[in-house]
Amino acid sequence: APPVVNGDFYELSATLTGEDREIQLKVRDFMETEIRPIANEYWNKAHFPMHIIPLMAKLNISGLTYKGYGCAGKSALLEGFVAMEMARVDSSISTFFGVHSGLAMGSIYLCGSEEQKQHWLPIMQRMEIIGAFGLTEPEVGSGVAGGLTTTCERIGDEWVINGQKKWIGNATFSDITIIWARDLADNQVKGFIVKKENPGFVAEKMQDKMALRTVQNALITLTDCKVPETDRLQNANSFKDTANVLRMTRAGVAWQAVGCGRGAYELALKYTLERKQFGRPIAGFQLVQDLLVTMLGDLTAMQTLVYRLSQLQDGGVLTDEHASLAKVFSTLRMRSIVDHARELFGGNGILLEYDIARFVADAEAIYSYEGTKEINSLIVGRAITGESAFV
Ligand code: FAD
Numbered sequence: 001a002p003p004v005v006n007g008d009f010y011e012l013s014a015t016l017t018g019e020d021r022e023i024q025l026k027v028r029d030f031m032e033t034e035i036r037p038i039a040n041e042y043w044n045k046a047h048f049p050m051h052i053i054p055l056m057a058k059l060n061i062s063g064l065t066y067k068g069y070g071c072a073g074k075s076a077l078l079e080g081f082v083a084m085e086m087a088r089v090d091s092s093i094s095t096f097f098g099v100h101s102g103l104a105m106g107s108i109y110l111c112g113s114e115e116q117k118q119h120w121l122p123i124m125q126r127m128e129i130i131g132a133f134g135l136t137e138p139e140v141g142s143g144v145a146g147g148l149t150t151t152c153e154r155i156g157d158e159w160v161i162n163g164q165k166k167w168i169g170n171a172t173f174s175d176i177t178i179i180w181a182r183d184l185a186d187n188q189v190k191g192f193i194v195k196k197e198n199p200g201f202v203a204e205k206m207q208d209k210m211a212l213r214t215v216q217n218a219l220i221t222l223t224d225c226k227v228p229e230t231d232r233l234q235n236a237n238s239f240k241d242t243a244n245v246l247r248m249t250r251a252g253v254a255w256q257a258v259g260c261g262r263g264a265y266e267l268a269l270k271y272t273l274e275r276k277q278f279g280r281p282i283a284g285f286q287l288v289q290d291l292l293v294t295m296l297g298d299l300t301a302m303q304t305l306v307y308r309l310s311q312l313q314d315g316g317v318l319t320d321e322h323a324s325l326a327k328v329f330s331t332l333r334m335r336s337i338v339d340h341a342r343e344l345f346g347g348n349g350i351l352l353e354y355d356i357a358r359f360v361a362d363a364e365a366i367y368s369y370e371g372t373k374e375i376n377s378l379i380v381g382r383a384i385t386g387e388s389a390f391v
Contacts, residue, residue, distance in 0.1 A: 003283070005269050007088075007262035009300050012307055013081065020078045023061065027082050030059055031089035039090040039214070040352050046213040048096065048173070057127035062101045066109045069121035076313035080255035080306055087259025088266075091362040092214030094256050099169040099215075100124070102249040104131025107178040110248075111191055111241050113234035120176070120193070129175035134165035134194075134220055135242065141166075142375045144180075145239050145390075150222065152181035152190055159232060161192060161200070161225040167369070171203045171218035178233070179222065180242055189242055191233035200225025211365035243320065246370065250323040251309055253370045257330035258302045260366060261337040264359040265295045268341035271354070275346075282344070291340050298333040305329060321383035324376035331367045338363045 016024055034055055042049050063071035064079045086094030105124050108116055108131075123129050140147045150163025161181050171177050179192045194201050203218035235241065269292055272283035282288050309326045312318045338360045342349040345356050352358060367373065382388045 003269070003273055005266055005273075007265045007296070007299050008303065009296055010304065012303055016078065016081065020074065020081075023059075023074070023078060024081045024085060026059055027061065027085045028088075030055065031086055031093070035090050035093055039092075040355065040358060043090075043092060043213045043358055044352060046207075046209070048214055048216050050173070052093075053127055053130065056097070062097075062125045062127055063105045063109065063121060064101070066105070066121065069109075069117055070125040071121065075310070076251065077307070077310040079252065080310045083252050083255040084259035084262065084306075087256040087366075088263040090214070091256065091260050091359070091366060092212045094259060095169060095212055095215045095365075098249065098252050098256065099133055100127070100131050100174075102252050103133035103245065104170075104174070104176070104178055106245045106248055107133060107191055107233060107236075107242075108193070110244050111233040111236035116193070116234065130170055130173065132168050132171040132174035132177040132218075133245075134168045134171065134177050134179045136165060136167050138164050138166045138219070142372060145243070148180060148182045148189060150179070150181040151184050152192065153184045154229070157229050159190075159192065159227045159229065161194070161222045161227060163222050165218075165220040165222070167206070168203070168218045168220055169215050171220055172205045172216040177201070177203070177220065179220075179225075181222075188237060189239040191236035191242065192227045193231040193233065194222075194225065194227055195231075198225055198227070209365075211361045211363075213361075247318065247320050247323045248313070250327045250370050250376070251306075251313055251318065253366065254302075254306050254309060254323070254326035254330040257327075257334040257363075257366055258299070258306055260359060260363055261295075261299050261302060261330075261334040264338040264341035264356060264363075265292075265299050267354075267356055267359070268292065268295070268344045271348075271356075272344055288344065291344060295337045295340050298337055302330045302333050319383070321380045324371065324379040327371060328373055328376045328380065331363075332373065335363050335367055 064074045065076050067073040083094055108120050135144055152159045152161045177194050179194045180189055183190050200223050202221045206217040272288055273281050275282050305326055312322055342356050342360050348354045349356050378389045
Protein backbone atom coordinates (compact mmCIF):
# COMPACT_ATOMS: atom_id res chain seq x y z
CA ALA A 1 0.00 0.00 0.00
CA PRO A 2 1.23 3.57 -0.66
CA PRO A 3 2.30 5.61 2.40
CA VAL A 4 -0.16 8.13 3.90
CA VAL A 5 1.72 11.33 4.74
CA ASN A 6 -1.18 13.14 6.38
CA GLY A 7 -1.23 14.06 10.07
CA ASP A 8 -5.04 14.44 10.02
CA PHE A 9 -5.50 10.70 10.56
CA TYR A 10 -9.13 10.89 11.72
CA GLU A 11 -9.99 13.29 8.90
CA LEU A 12 -11.23 16.15 11.04
CA SER A 13 -10.79 18.56 8.11
CA ALA A 14 -13.44 16.58 6.27
CA THR A 15 -16.03 18.01 8.66
CA LEU A 16 -15.38 21.47 7.20
CA THR A 17 -17.57 22.07 4.21
CA GLY A 18 -17.99 24.53 1.34
CA GLU A 19 -16.44 27.92 1.86
CA ASP A 20 -14.75 26.94 5.14
CA ARG A 21 -12.85 24.09 3.53
CA GLU A 22 -11.85 26.44 0.69
CA ILE A 23 -10.47 28.94 3.21
CA GLN A 24 -8.45 26.18 4.90
CA LEU A 25 -7.00 25.06 1.57
CA LYS A 26 -6.28 28.64 0.50
CA VAL A 27 -4.25 29.15 3.68
CA ARG A 28 -2.42 25.85 3.12
CA ASP A 29 -1.57 26.85 -0.43
CA PHE A 30 -0.31 30.26 0.73
CA MET A 31 1.89 28.64 3.37
CA GLU A 32 3.31 26.06 0.96
CA THR A 33 4.00 28.45 -1.94
CA GLU A 34 4.88 31.75 -0.23
CA ILE A 35 6.28 30.71 3.13
CA ARG A 36 7.86 27.24 3.03
CA PRO A 37 10.54 28.23 0.47
CA ILE A 38 11.69 31.24 2.54
CA ALA A 39 11.00 30.10 6.12
CA ASN A 40 14.52 28.95 7.04
CA GLU A 41 16.23 31.92 5.39
CA TYR A 42 14.19 34.51 7.33
CA TRP A 43 14.43 32.48 10.55
CA ASN A 44 18.21 32.35 10.20
CA LYS A 45 18.51 36.10 9.50
CA ALA A 46 15.97 36.86 12.24
CA HIS A 47 14.15 39.14 9.80
CA PHE A 48 10.42 39.34 9.14
CA PRO A 49 9.34 38.97 5.47
CA MET A 50 7.39 42.23 5.24
CA HIS A 51 6.47 41.54 1.61
CA ILE A 52 4.06 38.77 2.70
CA ILE A 53 1.72 41.15 4.54
CA PRO A 54 -0.20 42.29 1.41
CA LEU A 55 -0.30 38.67 0.18
CA MET A 56 -1.68 37.53 3.50
CA ALA A 57 -4.22 40.37 3.44
CA LYS A 58 -5.64 38.87 0.24
CA LEU A 59 -6.55 35.71 2.18
CA ASN A 60 -9.08 37.89 4.00
CA ILE A 61 -8.72 36.00 7.30
CA SER A 62 -7.83 38.64 9.90
CA GLY A 63 -10.34 38.80 12.73
CA LEU A 64 -11.98 35.76 11.14
CA THR A 65 -14.49 35.10 13.95
CA TYR A 66 -15.49 38.68 14.70
CA LYS A 67 -18.89 39.86 13.58
CA GLY A 68 -19.09 43.13 11.65
CA TYR A 69 -16.34 45.71 10.99
CA GLY A 70 -15.36 43.99 7.75
CA CYS A 71 -14.69 40.68 9.52
CA ALA A 72 -16.09 37.40 8.23
CA GLY A 73 -17.94 36.19 11.35
CA LYS A 74 -16.71 32.61 10.84
CA SER A 75 -16.50 29.88 13.48
CA ALA A 76 -13.74 29.47 16.06
CA LEU A 77 -13.34 25.98 14.62
CA LEU A 78 -12.33 27.38 11.23
CA GLU A 79 -10.03 29.87 12.92
CA GLY A 80 -8.39 26.94 14.71
CA PHE A 81 -7.79 25.14 11.42
CA VAL A 82 -6.26 28.34 10.01
CA ALA A 83 -3.82 28.64 12.96
CA MET A 84 -2.97 24.95 12.56
CA GLU A 85 -2.27 25.30 8.82
CA MET A 86 0.07 28.23 9.44
CA ALA A 87 2.05 26.56 12.22
CA ARG A 88 2.26 23.34 10.19
CA VAL A 89 4.71 25.22 7.95
CA ASP A 90 6.08 28.07 10.10
CA SER A 91 5.17 28.87 13.71
CA SER A 92 6.71 32.34 13.39
CA ILE A 93 4.16 33.29 10.74
CA SER A 94 1.30 31.89 12.80
CA THR A 95 2.60 33.85 15.82
CA PHE A 96 2.80 37.09 13.80
CA PHE A 97 -0.76 36.50 12.64
CA GLY A 98 -2.05 35.44 16.09
CA VAL A 99 -0.67 38.62 17.67
CA HIS A 100 -2.24 40.86 15.02
CA SER A 101 -5.57 39.13 14.51
CA GLY A 102 -6.08 37.61 17.97
CA LEU A 103 -4.34 39.65 20.65
CA ALA A 104 -4.40 43.14 19.08
CA MET A 105 -7.66 43.06 17.09
CA GLY A 106 -9.24 40.92 19.83
CA SER A 107 -8.45 43.53 22.50
CA ILE A 108 -10.25 46.18 20.43
CA TYR A 109 -13.11 43.83 19.51
CA LEU A 110 -13.71 42.75 23.12
CA CYS A 111 -12.73 45.91 25.01
CA GLY A 112 -13.16 48.81 22.56
CA SER A 113 -16.07 51.24 22.28
CA GLU A 114 -18.29 51.09 19.19
CA GLU A 115 -16.42 54.09 17.76
CA GLN A 116 -13.01 52.50 18.40
CA LYS A 117 -14.12 49.25 16.77
CA GLN A 118 -15.43 51.09 13.72
CA HIS A 119 -12.24 53.07 13.38
CA TRP A 120 -9.61 50.34 13.90
CA LEU A 121 -11.02 46.93 13.03
CA PRO A 122 -11.72 47.40 9.29
CA ILE A 123 -8.20 48.71 8.55
CA MET A 124 -6.68 45.96 10.71
CA GLN A 125 -8.85 43.37 8.99
CA ARG A 126 -7.41 44.52 5.65
CA MET A 127 -3.92 44.44 7.25
CA GLU A 128 -3.34 48.06 6.23
CA ILE A 129 -2.15 48.56 9.76
CA ILE A 130 -0.58 45.88 11.99
CA GLY A 131 -1.12 45.48 15.72
CA ALA A 132 0.86 44.28 18.75
CA PHE A 133 -0.09 43.48 22.35
CA GLY A 134 2.01 44.63 25.31
CA LEU A 135 1.25 42.94 28.60
CA THR A 136 4.44 41.18 29.81
CA GLU A 137 7.13 43.25 31.55
CA PRO A 138 10.85 42.61 32.15
CA GLU A 139 10.16 41.69 35.79
CA VAL A 140 6.54 40.54 35.54
CA GLY A 141 5.55 37.61 33.33
CA SER A 142 3.46 34.90 34.99
CA GLY A 143 2.34 37.36 37.65
CA VAL A 144 0.71 39.94 35.36
CA ALA A 145 -2.76 39.45 36.87
CA GLY A 146 -1.93 41.34 40.06
CA GLY A 147 1.56 42.58 39.43
CA LEU A 148 1.77 45.01 36.51
CA THR A 149 4.23 47.80 37.31
CA THR A 150 3.59 49.91 34.18
CA THR A 151 1.41 52.77 35.38
CA CYS A 152 -1.11 55.12 33.84
CA GLU A 153 -2.38 58.37 35.28
CA ARG A 154 -5.17 60.53 33.97
CA ILE A 155 -4.39 64.22 33.62
CA GLY A 156 -7.29 66.12 32.02
CA ASP A 157 -8.18 64.51 28.70
CA GLU A 158 -4.90 62.62 28.54
CA TRP A 159 -3.25 59.64 30.15
CA VAL A 160 0.44 59.45 31.00
CA ILE A 161 1.98 55.97 30.82
CA ASN A 162 5.33 54.94 32.31
CA GLY A 163 7.03 51.54 32.36
CA GLN A 164 8.52 48.78 30.23
CA LYS A 165 7.12 45.84 28.24
CA LYS A 166 9.20 42.84 27.17
CA TRP A 167 8.71 40.20 24.45
CA ILE A 168 6.15 42.21 22.51
CA GLY A 169 5.67 40.42 19.17
CA ASN A 170 5.45 42.59 15.99
CA ALA A 171 6.11 45.74 18.04
CA THR A 172 9.28 46.77 16.18
CA PHE A 173 7.14 47.62 13.15
CA SER A 174 3.49 47.52 14.27
CA ASP A 175 1.43 50.66 13.69
CA ILE A 176 -0.30 50.32 17.05
CA THR A 177 0.42 48.43 20.27
CA ILE A 178 -2.18 47.69 22.92
CA ILE A 179 -0.49 48.64 26.19
CA TRP A 180 -1.84 47.37 29.51
CA ALA A 181 -1.11 49.52 32.56
CA ARG A 182 -2.21 49.91 36.17
CA ASP A 183 -4.17 53.07 36.97
CA LEU A 184 -2.53 54.96 39.84
CA ALA A 185 -5.98 56.24 40.91
CA ASP A 186 -7.97 53.00 41.29
CA ASN A 187 -5.23 50.33 40.94
CA GLN A 188 -7.13 48.64 38.08
CA VAL A 189 -5.60 47.49 34.79
CA LYS A 190 -6.53 49.60 31.76
CA GLY A 191 -5.71 49.18 28.06
CA PHE A 192 -4.46 51.81 25.60
CA ILE A 193 -4.01 51.99 21.84
CA VAL A 194 -0.51 53.46 21.50
CA LYS A 195 0.67 54.58 18.07
CA LYS A 196 4.23 53.86 16.95
CA GLU A 197 4.99 57.53 16.27
CA ASN A 198 4.16 58.52 19.87
CA PRO A 199 7.37 60.24 21.16
CA GLY A 200 7.03 58.54 24.57
CA PHE A 201 7.06 55.06 22.98
CA VAL A 202 10.37 53.37 22.06
CA ALA A 203 10.48 49.76 20.79
CA GLU A 204 13.89 48.05 20.51
CA LYS A 205 14.28 44.72 18.76
CA MET A 206 15.21 41.84 21.09
CA GLN A 207 18.34 40.18 19.69
CA ASP A 208 19.65 36.61 19.60
CA LYS A 209 16.45 34.65 20.28
CA MET A 210 16.83 30.91 19.78
CA ALA A 211 13.17 30.32 18.84
CA LEU A 212 10.59 31.99 16.59
CA ARG A 213 13.47 34.02 15.21
CA THR A 214 11.32 35.43 12.38
CA VAL A 215 8.97 37.06 14.90
CA GLN A 216 10.15 40.55 15.80
CA ASN A 217 9.89 40.84 19.58
CA ALA A 218 10.49 44.21 21.20
CA LEU A 219 11.49 45.66 24.51
CA ILE A 220 9.25 48.71 24.82
CA THR A 221 10.02 51.67 27.02
CA LEU A 222 7.21 54.11 27.81
CA THR A 223 8.45 57.42 29.17
CA ASP A 224 5.74 59.94 30.05
CA CYS A 225 3.93 58.51 27.05
CA LYS A 226 0.84 60.67 26.51
CA VAL A 227 -2.28 58.99 25.10
CA PRO A 228 -5.63 60.75 24.64
CA GLU A 229 -8.64 59.43 26.56
CA THR A 230 -10.17 58.57 23.17
CA ASP A 231 -7.42 55.95 22.70
CA ARG A 232 -8.10 54.22 26.03
CA LEU A 233 -10.02 50.99 25.45
CA GLN A 234 -13.36 52.15 26.78
CA ASN A 235 -14.53 48.75 27.99
CA ALA A 236 -11.34 47.53 29.64
CA ASN A 237 -11.95 48.22 33.31
CA SER A 238 -9.88 45.58 35.10
CA PHE A 239 -7.59 42.61 34.45
CA LYS A 240 -10.73 40.48 33.98
CA ASP A 241 -11.22 42.17 30.63
CA THR A 242 -7.61 41.47 29.64
CA ALA A 243 -8.16 37.83 30.65
CA ASN A 244 -11.15 37.59 28.27
CA VAL A 245 -8.77 38.33 25.40
CA LEU A 246 -6.25 35.75 26.67
CA ARG A 247 -8.91 33.04 26.99
CA MET A 248 -9.67 33.37 23.30
CA THR A 249 -6.06 33.56 22.16
CA ARG A 250 -4.94 30.65 24.37
CA ALA A 251 -7.36 28.44 22.48
CA GLY A 252 -5.61 29.63 19.31
CA VAL A 253 -2.21 28.72 20.75
CA ALA A 254 -3.46 25.20 21.50
CA TRP A 255 -4.30 24.87 17.77
CA GLN A 256 -0.93 26.34 16.87
CA ALA A 257 0.75 23.61 18.92
CA VAL A 258 -1.23 21.06 16.90
CA GLY A 259 0.09 22.65 13.70
CA CYS A 260 3.69 22.62 14.90
CA GLY A 261 3.35 18.96 15.93
CA ARG A 262 1.64 18.04 12.69
CA GLY A 263 4.26 19.73 10.54
CA ALA A 264 7.04 17.91 12.43
CA TYR A 265 5.27 14.54 12.20
CA GLU A 266 4.72 14.87 8.44
CA LEU A 267 8.33 15.95 7.83
CA ALA A 268 9.61 13.01 9.87
CA LEU A 269 7.38 10.46 8.15
CA LYS A 270 8.48 11.71 4.72
CA TYR A 271 12.12 11.57 5.78
CA THR A 272 11.91 8.01 7.08
CA LEU A 273 10.42 6.92 3.74
CA GLU A 274 13.32 8.47 1.81
CA ARG A 275 16.28 7.82 4.10
CA LYS A 276 17.86 4.41 3.63
CA GLN A 277 20.08 2.50 6.05
CA PHE A 278 20.98 -1.20 5.95
CA GLY A 279 19.73 -1.18 2.37
CA ARG A 280 16.13 -0.19 3.04
CA PRO A 281 14.04 2.86 4.05
CA ILE A 282 14.33 3.44 7.80
CA ALA A 283 10.48 3.65 7.85
CA GLY A 284 10.52 -0.15 7.56
CA PHE A 285 12.20 -0.68 10.93
CA GLN A 286 9.95 -1.64 13.84
CA LEU A 287 11.44 0.86 16.31
CA VAL A 288 11.00 3.67 13.80
CA GLN A 289 7.36 2.74 13.20
CA ASP A 290 6.80 2.65 16.95
CA LEU A 291 8.05 6.24 17.25
CA LEU A 292 5.93 7.38 14.29
CA VAL A 293 2.80 5.79 15.75
CA THR A 294 3.47 7.30 19.18
CA MET A 295 3.69 10.71 17.49
CA LEU A 296 0.52 10.12 15.50
CA GLY A 297 -1.37 9.03 18.63
CA ASP A 298 -0.33 12.23 20.43
CA LEU A 299 -1.18 14.32 17.40
CA THR A 300 -4.61 12.76 17.02
CA ALA A 301 -5.39 13.24 20.72
CA MET A 302 -4.38 16.91 20.47
CA GLN A 303 -6.48 17.44 17.36
CA THR A 304 -9.63 15.93 18.80
CA LEU A 305 -9.15 17.93 22.01
CA VAL A 306 -8.81 21.30 20.24
CA TYR A 307 -11.67 20.42 17.92
CA ARG A 308 -13.97 20.07 20.95
CA LEU A 309 -12.42 23.19 22.50
CA SER A 310 -13.52 25.21 19.48
CA GLN A 311 -16.99 23.73 19.65
CA LEU A 312 -17.22 24.96 23.26
CA GLN A 313 -16.03 28.38 22.07
CA ASP A 314 -18.56 28.47 19.24
CA GLY A 315 -21.25 27.47 21.73
CA GLY A 316 -20.32 30.42 23.95
CA VAL A 317 -19.41 28.21 26.94
CA LEU A 318 -15.60 28.27 26.79
CA THR A 319 -14.06 28.81 30.24
CA ASP A 320 -10.53 29.85 31.22
CA GLU A 321 -9.86 26.32 32.45
CA HIS A 322 -11.02 24.77 29.16
CA ALA A 323 -8.55 26.95 27.26
CA SER A 324 -5.75 26.43 29.80
CA LEU A 325 -6.08 22.62 29.81
CA ALA A 326 -5.92 22.53 26.02
CA LYS A 327 -2.89 24.85 25.99
CA VAL A 328 -1.06 22.71 28.57
CA PHE A 329 -1.88 19.36 26.97
CA SER A 330 -1.25 20.39 23.36
CA THR A 331 2.04 22.14 24.03
CA LEU A 332 3.35 19.21 26.12
CA ARG A 333 2.46 16.71 23.38
CA MET A 334 3.87 19.07 20.72
CA ARG A 335 7.18 19.14 22.56
CA SER A 336 7.28 15.35 22.62
CA ILE A 337 6.37 15.05 18.92
CA VAL A 338 9.03 17.49 17.69
CA ASP A 339 11.59 15.70 19.87
CA HIS A 340 10.79 12.31 18.32
CA ALA A 341 10.76 13.87 14.86
CA ARG A 342 14.24 15.30 15.35
CA GLU A 343 15.45 11.92 16.58
CA LEU A 344 14.27 10.29 13.35
CA PHE A 345 16.36 12.73 11.31
CA GLY A 346 19.56 11.59 13.02
CA GLY A 347 22.37 14.13 12.57
CA ASN A 348 20.43 15.94 9.84
CA GLY A 349 17.92 16.83 12.55
CA ILE A 350 20.16 19.62 13.76
CA LEU A 351 20.68 21.16 10.31
CA LEU A 352 18.38 24.07 9.50
CA GLU A 353 18.03 22.97 5.85
CA TYR A 354 16.04 19.89 6.95
CA ASP A 355 13.41 22.17 8.63
CA ILE A 356 12.95 20.03 11.72
CA ALA A 357 15.52 21.91 13.82
CA ARG A 358 13.40 25.05 13.39
CA PHE A 359 10.32 23.19 14.65
CA VAL A 360 12.18 21.95 17.74
CA ALA A 361 13.41 25.45 18.58
CA ASP A 362 10.07 27.18 17.90
CA ALA A 363 8.18 24.65 20.04
CA GLU A 364 10.08 25.93 23.07
CA ALA A 365 8.62 29.42 22.69
CA ILE A 366 5.08 28.14 22.08
CA TYR A 367 5.48 26.01 25.20
CA SER A 368 6.23 29.10 27.33
CA TYR A 369 4.17 31.96 25.93
CA GLU A 370 0.51 32.81 26.62
CA GLY A 371 0.99 31.32 30.08
CA THR A 372 3.58 28.67 30.98
CA LYS A 373 2.68 25.05 31.68
CA GLU A 374 2.74 25.81 35.40
CA ILE A 375 0.45 28.85 35.21
CA ASN A 376 -2.11 27.18 32.93
CA SER A 377 -2.00 24.06 35.15
CA LEU A 378 -2.72 26.19 38.21
CA ILE A 379 -5.71 27.76 36.43
CA VAL A 380 -7.10 24.25 35.83
CA GLY A 381 -6.07 23.13 39.32
CA ARG A 382 -7.99 26.02 40.87
CA ALA A 383 -11.10 25.09 38.90
CA ILE A 384 -11.07 21.38 39.76
CA THR A 385 -10.10 21.67 43.43
CA GLY A 386 -11.70 24.97 44.35
CA GLU A 387 -8.35 25.95 45.91
CA SER A 388 -6.22 28.72 44.40
CA ALA A 389 -2.48 28.08 44.48
CA PHE A 390 -1.79 31.61 43.25
CA VAL A 391 -2.20 33.50 46.52
P1 FAD B 1 8.32 33.83 34.59
O1 FAD B 1 6.97 34.31 34.95
O2 FAD B 1 9.49 34.51 35.20
O3 FAD B 1 8.39 32.27 34.92
C1 FAD B 1 9.62 31.55 35.09
C2 FAD B 1 9.26 30.15 35.57
O4 FAD B 1 8.63 30.22 36.85
C3 FAD B 1 8.27 29.44 34.63
O5 FAD B 1 8.59 28.06 34.56
C4 FAD B 1 6.95 29.62 35.37
O6 FAD B 1 5.98 28.62 35.03
C5 FAD B 1 7.40 29.51 36.81
N1 FAD B 1 6.42 30.10 37.72
C6 FAD B 1 6.07 31.41 37.85
N2 FAD B 1 5.11 31.54 38.78
C7 FAD B 1 4.82 30.30 39.24
C8 FAD B 1 3.90 29.78 40.18
N3 FAD B 1 3.04 30.56 40.86
N4 FAD B 1 3.90 28.44 40.41
C9 FAD B 1 4.74 27.62 39.73
N5 FAD B 1 5.61 28.06 38.81
C10 FAD B 1 5.65 29.38 38.57
N6 FAD B 1 3.99 38.85 26.07
C11 FAD B 1 3.20 39.87 25.63
O7 FAD B 1 2.62 40.62 26.42
N7 FAD B 1 3.02 40.09 24.29
C12 FAD B 1 3.61 39.32 23.35
O8 FAD B 1 3.43 39.55 22.14
C13 FAD B 1 4.45 38.24 23.78
N8 FAD B 1 5.10 37.46 22.86
C14 FAD B 1 6.00 36.52 23.29
C15 FAD B 1 6.78 35.83 22.36
C16 FAD B 1 7.77 34.96 22.76
C17 FAD B 1 8.63 34.28 21.75
C18 FAD B 1 7.96 34.71 24.15
C19 FAD B 1 9.01 33.75 24.63
C20 FAD B 1 7.18 35.35 25.07
C21 FAD B 1 6.20 36.28 24.68
N9 FAD B 1 5.44 37.00 25.61
C22 FAD B 1 4.62 38.03 25.18
C23 FAD B 1 5.66 36.81 27.05
C24 FAD B 1 5.15 35.49 27.59
O9 FAD B 1 3.76 35.49 27.68
C25 FAD B 1 5.88 35.21 28.93
O10 FAD B 1 7.21 34.85 28.59
C26 FAD B 1 5.24 34.14 29.75
O11 FAD B 1 3.99 34.55 30.24
C27 FAD B 1 6.12 33.72 30.94
O12 FAD B 1 6.57 34.83 31.65
P2 FAD B 1 8.13 34.98 31.97
O13 FAD B 1 8.89 34.68 30.73
O14 FAD B 1 8.35 36.29 32.62
O15 FAD B 1 8.48 33.81 32.98
